[in-house]
Amino acid sequence: MLDPVAWIVTGYAVLVTVAAVVGVALRAPRPRWLDQLAWMLTVLAVVLALVALAALSEGTRPESMSTYLGYVGAAVVMMPLALTSIREDRGPWSSGVVAAAALATGVVAVRIMMVR
């Protein structure tokens, strides 16, 4: 169950990253729909976190529990922190912040699969 959800998060994170990079390249103000895509990524990250925690209760024992839990927490908080930091800035480069946070969320989702 963990792998399919993690791959969905990774694929969706790549989609958000590409959309945000296109926004920077076009020098366009950050559109509202990009925020909505980013918040949806956070919702998916929360689902991934719940599945990852459920896997623990079903007997999964990662090599390093602290690393595993660190990745799970990071996946959930990164995008909200990034969006909060650019709350009052809708300039083109604020889409770059979304791109960086989305890419990092995707990488963390892959890492969760690798360390579990």
Next chain:
Amino acid sequence: MKHTTSTGPHLVLLTVYAIFVLAAGARSLVQIATRFGDAPLAYVLSLVAAATYVAGWFAIRRAAAGSPAFAGVMLWVELAGVVVVGTLSLVEPDWFPDATVWSDYGRGYGWVPAILPVAGLIWLYRRPAEPRSQT
């Protein structure tokens, strides 16, 4: 990840630095707390890298606000760290039983640790000059 209000490429740099503060800091603290004896040099260097990213974040923030001197020092220090540790990890692998953030020039992190200070320096030297105050 609170940023300065002025928009620009530094927003992306600040975000990536914040991510690396989290990544390098958490990694080094876990390694030092759980298995310091396995590779003390590597783990201490990862902690140094995390401290450098904290300083780099503040330096870029200050530069974006019009005070570039600290960034002019910190970004070169960070680049020197990546080059020295990356080179040592290749020529003296026995010194590093476990990887640091800067091992192999940051290969474990997609070489972002090597790209980041270079991108920061390019931004620092290409950003528009601050307007002089007229008295």
